[in-house]
Amino acid sequence: EALVISTAHLEGSEKHPYSGQHLSTSDIISTVEFNHTGELLATGDKGGRVVIFQREQESKNQPHRRGEYNVYSTFQSHEPEFDYLKSLEIEEKINKIRWLPQQNAAYFLLSTNDKTVKLWKVSERDKRPEGYNLKDEDGRLRDPSMITMLRVPVLRPMDLMVEATPRRVFANAHTYHINSISVNSDYETYMSADDLRINLWNFEITNQSFNIVDIKPANMEELTEVITAAEFHPHHCNTFVYSSSKGTIRLCDMRASALCDRHSKFFEEPEDPSNRSFFSEIISSISDVKFSHSGRYIMTRDYLTVKVWDLNMENRPIETYQVHDYLRSKLCSLYENDCIFDKFECVWNGSDSVIMTGSYNNFFRMFDRNTKRDVTLEASRENSKPRAILKPRKVCVGGKRRKDEISVDSLDFSKKILHTAWHPSENIIAVAATNNLYIFQDKVN
Amino acid sequence: MGEEEGLHQTQLLDTMFVRGLKRKCFDGEEDIEGTLAGFKAIPSYNLQRQSLLDMSLVKLQLCHMLVEPNLCRSVLIANTVRQIQEEMTQDGTWQMINTQSAGQTSLDRLVSTDILCRSSKEQAEGKLVPVYSTFAKDCEGTQSQDNSEIMSTVTSPQVPRNLQSNMWEMENPQENRGNFQKSLDQIFETLENKSPNTVEDLFSEVDNSYYDLDTVLTGMMSNTKMGHCDLETFPSQTSANSNSNCKSDLNELDHIVEILVES
Numbered sequence: 001e002a003l004v005i006s007t008a009h010l011e012g013s014e015k016h017p018y019s020g021q022h023l024s025t026s027d028i029i030s031t032v033e034f035n036h037t038g039e040l041l042a043t044g045d046k047g048g049r050v051v052i053f054q055r056e057q058e059s060k061n062q063p064h065r066r067g068e069y070n071v072y073s074t075f076q077s078h079e080p081e082f083d084y085l086k087s088l089e090i091e092e093k094i095n096k097i098r099w100l101p102q103q104n105a106a107y108f109l110l111s112t113n114d115k116t117v118k119l120w121k122v123s124e125r126d127k128r129p130e131g132y133n134l135k136d137e138d139g140r141l142r143d144p145s146m147i148t149m150l151r152v153p154v155l156r157p158m159d160l161m162v163e164a165t166p167r168r169v170f171a172n173a174h175t176y177h178i179n180s181i182s183v184n185s186d187y188e189t190y191m192s193a194d195d196l197r198i199n200l201w202n203f204e205i206t207n208q209s210f211n212i213v214d215i216k217p218a219n220m221e222e223l224t225e226v227i228t229a230a231e232f233h234p235h236h237c238n239t240f241v242y243s244s245s246k247g248t249i250r251l252c253d254m255r256a257s258a259l260c261d262r263h264s265k266f267f268e269e270p271e272d273p274s275n276r277s278f279f280s281e282i283i284s285s286i287s288d289v290k291f292s293h294s295g296r297y298i299m300t301r302d303y304l305t306v307k308v309w310d311l312n313m314e315n316r317p318i319e320t321y322q323v324h325d326y327l328r329s330k331l332c333s334l335y336e337n338d339c340i341f342d343k344f345e346c347v348w349n350g351s352d353s354v355i356m357t358g359s360y361n362n363f364f365r366m367f368d369r370n371t372k373r374d375v376t377l378e379a380s381r382e383n384s385k386p387r388a389i390l391k392p393r394k395v396c397v398g399g400k401r402r403k404d405e406i407s408v409d410s411l412d413f414s415k416k417i418l419h420t421a422w423h424p425s426e427n428i429i430a431v432a433a434t435n436n437l438y439i440f441q442d443k444v445n
Numbered sequence: 446m447g448e449e450e451g452l453h454q455t456q457l458l459d460t461m462f463v464r465g466l467k468r469k470c471f472d473g474e475e476d477i478e479g480t481l482a483g484f485k486a487i488p489s490y491n492l493q494r495q496s497l498l499d500m501s502l503v504k505l506q507l508c509h510m511l512v513e514p515n516l517c518r519s520v521l522i523a524n525t526v527r528q529i530q531e532e533m534t535q536d537g538t539w540q541m542i543n544t545q546s547a548g549q550t551s552l553d554r555l556v557s558t559d560i561l562c563r564s565s566k567e568q569a570e571g572k573l574v575p576v577y578s579t580f581a582k583d584c585e586g587t588q589s590q591d592n593s594e595i596m597s598t599v600t601s602p603q604v605p606r607n608l609q610s611n612m613w614e615m616e617n618p619q620e621n622r623g624n625f626q627k628s629l630d631q632i633f634e635t636l637e638n639k640s641p642n643t644v645e646d647l648f649s650e651v652d653n654s655y656y657d658l659d660t661v662l663t664g665m666m667s668n669t670k671m672g673h674c675d676l677e678t679f680p681s682q683t684s685a686n687s688n689s690n691c692k693s694d695l696n697e698l699d700h701i702v703e704i705l706v707e708s
Binding site: 245 | 497513515521528
């Protein structure tokens with residue numbers, strides 16, 4: 001049943017305040033992802049750690065603590081490595097986390113750094129065996145000569161323990177830096193994409209992968225374009241898309257050939273000659289691509305805009321939303337300080353009616369595709385208190401600045417929101433602001 | 446400055462970019478008839494564009510000094526450099542330079558420019574590896590085929606020239622060498638005139654002009670702002686242009702390169 005969401009609710013008001021949570025971590029958060037039910041929220045950070053939050057069961061006794069997220073499990077997913085051949089460090093930073101759909105009591109997720117993908121199993125243990133014959137309760141071995149009778153160990157309850165174990169390590173398949181992983185709808189395979197290649201894996205096989213896209217030129221001097229993101233279609237297990245640094249999206253069908261170098265569809269918007277500058281290509285580079293839940297649309301994020309494309313129309317997007325067009329006149333400064341290379345992600349809400357993406361100054365933006373309304377919100381400690389009202393923010397581009405507005409020159413470009421996530425069915429969003437995680441919940445009754 | 450006015454400026458500047466009106470102005474004397482704003486804008490556009498080129502080249506060099514270069518960023522910067530150089534070729538900015546540097550394709554000069562484009566680690570090892578081969582070198586460690594390509598680059602003195610022409614993928618391979626020489630020479634000019642001790646100094650010098658670079662290159666400018674883009678504010682670049690950029694004294698060049706790579 002599709003959930004109709006109106007932006008008014010998300011803005012918060014006296015009648016519909018927000019409940020906000022704010023968690024501070026020691027490392028910069030580098031990825032955020034809800035699982036398929038929204039019960040769990042995983043974050044990965046620059047230190048290679050994964051923290052999983054679990055939503056509290058709603059209780060009638062404490063209605064105001066409606067479904068807060070608490071820490072469920074923390075584990076070290078990746079460690080820093082050293083590539084001796086190239087004398088280069090391999091960062092442990094978690095680039096992406098993707099959940100597998102739940103098939104039994106345990107939870108499974110994929111986490112990846114620049115080079116290695118790992119499959120983690122997260123499971124609960126609330127019983128333990130007691131009454132071993134050969135060792136006593138402390139684990140010390142018993143003297144066999146002292147054993148006079150045999151007993152069968154029994155399971156006794158214990159305090160809940162959540163353990164994470166690495167079940168598969170998919171290594172040594174990427175020469176370049178992995179930017180995306182995507183679980184296929186067949187739940188048997190997944191893909192990992194780096195700057196120049198995309199590989200297809202079977203979850204059970206770690207020593208082999210199929211290369212399905214390779215855009216590396218024979219002569220590296222001829223390299224002018226890289227892969228920036230990739231994703232499987234949510235329902236068709238043969239279809240995937242990948243985006244490029246030249247602002248193009250290619251849709252590929254794995255049934256057509258083993259190596260999907262020839263695309264089935266090619267999405268590109270013709271360039272607007274009036275907006276052309278030396279930075280045109282850089283700002284057209286796509287930093288994220290996401291299928292809608294319906295599978296009918298794809299959304300892309302480039303430096304200044306978010307675009308929605310209909311899979312049936314390749315020559316231009318059906319919708320374009322300006323995220324922070326006031327930066328268009330600042331592109332040279334942003335090139336100089338490297339901000340122009342920031343990779344913002346974008347997300348759909350559960351019903352594909354609202355899209356969200358981050359900006360600078362800890363601002364994030366939401367666009368309602370139906371009403372065409374948009375809102376700028378800020379992730380800050382002030383508005384993440386329990387009954388906070390998220391006030392819309394506005395950036396003033398010139399002329400007189402109103403009281404609550406902030407001028408473009410006052411924006412803090414070190415406070416960037418690159419990673420956000422939206423609960424699969426409810427109005428709950430997770431926003432990562434450097435080393436802070438904000439969770440906002442709509443309190444519509 | 447209203448938004449409409451800014452937009453008109455954008456259109457004016459973009460029209461100039463497209464139609465190459467700069468060529469006319471660059472000859473100098475003929476354009477006295479032009480509007481004051483136009484006259485001031487066009488040469489400063491060239492200087493601004495040159496600054497952007499210099500900044501991009503420095504960024505490319507800096508990204509080789511990092512642990513592992515971000516390939517996407519490097520490719521985007523390199524594409525920007527190529528774009529600038531193509532435009533400069535089209536509007537004839539390169540012509541003056543090429544006539545002087547034609548024939549002076551000595552290996553020594555190429556060695557100097559290569560030094561700028563490789564990491565300090567490689568400099569220590571004394572390898573001859575042009576920019577993109579360094580991409581390849583940084584990124585490819587495991588495939589023997591690629592290693593043999595790079596090895597041939599290192600051993601053959603002829604190869605760097607060809608690789609440079611491939612790198613920029615332009616129609617005229619003769620021009621390519623000149624182009625690359627010229628832009629790096631201008632960096633050396635800047636260094637010599639301002640005597641920075643480190644690459645950071647170079648970068649910070651370049652810093653001041655970019656506020657204006659913003660406004661010019663992204664097209665939202667008012668007349669008053671263009672006043673700031675007078676030639677007077679770019680003394681070193683002005684003299685560089687008038688000195689015709691031909692560095693034939695290799696000792697000086699080596700000295701400058703030493704300063705540059707010292708950091």
